[in-house]
Amino acid sequence: MPEMPGMAHAAGTSQGLARGLAAEQDGYRLDAATCSVPAGRPTAYRFTITGPDGTPVTDFAVHQTRKLHFYAIRTDLTGFQHLHPGLADDGTWTADLAALAPGTWRLYADFIPNTGPHAPELVLSRTVTVPGRATPTPLPAPTDSTTVDGYTVTLHAQPMAGAHQLTATVSQDGRPVTDLQPYLDAYAHLSAFHEGDQALAHLHPANTVNGDHGGPTLTFQALLPEPGNWHVFLQFQTAGQLHTAELTLHVD
Template sequence: MDPVARRGAVFMVGVLLALFCGYFVGKGSVPRPAPAPADHAHAGPEYSLALEASDFPLGSARDLRFRVVGAAGETVTDFAVRHDERMHVVVVRSDLTGYQHLHPSMGPDGTWSVPLTLGAPGTWRVFADFAAGGVDAVAGSFVSVAGAFSPVPLGPAILGISGVSVTVEGGLRAGGTEPLTLRVSTGPLARYLGAYGHLVLVRTGDLAFVHVHPEDAARADGREVRFWVTPPGPGTYRAFFDFSIGGVLRTAEFTLNCTL
């Protein structure tokens, strides 16, 4: 082979090797898509909520009916009892008003049902909070009420309920677990669903959800409980504290800002 042809062949081999190596280097450096943000702070398999109907009348009771569907499309029917119930349902409007904490019953075919009354037009988020397959999980969906949606800005905390005031000590930190201590002015606190209170947090905007239970023992003559909260990320959260005194169930509401 003459020198010119030899140099040309060497050049082509070099080009092919560069392309070959570049292909695999590039293939290894292609970024993987980021996982979708979690709807809650629980771990576990993927579940979805299959609603029978998503349109609700304004101000009239109608059964909320749904199935929990597993990753393979199967209807889940095996749920563990957790805090006295196999299913906890939280409903809140997209502006974080109208909070409800409900406990439906399940039929033989795996369909859950509970009466639901929605008192304002707009989009409402439904969270099904349960334990299945040995893990805690949350599945969510939306229902809507026809009419003009007038969002209500988050106002002052609602911490005086039927003569009982509530104080909050502590805060939230993204990427960490921090204590929140809630103290009632009169007591003692009674157990409600197996605990001295339940704390639900929903983030403004994406409606990320956290449901937390307190330490088992009430403190300060039974008037104080401590929750350890791990938020899914920074943002503004509306918190809902369900508690019982003398057999009367109350819900206090307040807003928390979570920083990095």
């Protein structure tokens, strides 16, 4: 099957086994000094990516304007963070996490080793425990529309497991929004997490970027490989401000 835009982001593995749920793939491994993060205060989370030779990787390709994208989500799919850590000369990454609530969290690293034009995009992850009494938040019911910062985001799709087209529209006070600004070389950034196993789908719209003139329609080629509920976080930027819309999408 030909690879579609966004498919590599969603699959997370050439073998279809992990989708971001393993710490090691193709000889690359996500290593961290700790498996516990304190509750209630910002934390500098340090980690390395070791390569097939067992040493920390220091050379990464730039994709979507960054060398590594880092995500955090709690097991109930709350507390979403999308960060861009700093890389030290010795291969140590530092992700500045905002305060985490008690519970179990999965932390993902999305990167491309700079080994040539056909280097794979990899998504590795580990879990950390945040001590304290965890109070799970029920996943919101599936819906096709949500509002954030005065903007209404509506998804138009017939969601089914596998590859399909997903379209989002952005409006404000009933009027189409046409001044979306590029964010990470695209007019939007969509992260979706599967309820139950926290599989990650990471997508960008196919729309051509032309200055601060994005919207109102954003078209994605989506690969949501499992049926069930996916909690979707759609990030977009206007007037220098980043907005994060979230909603639950049910996939048959």
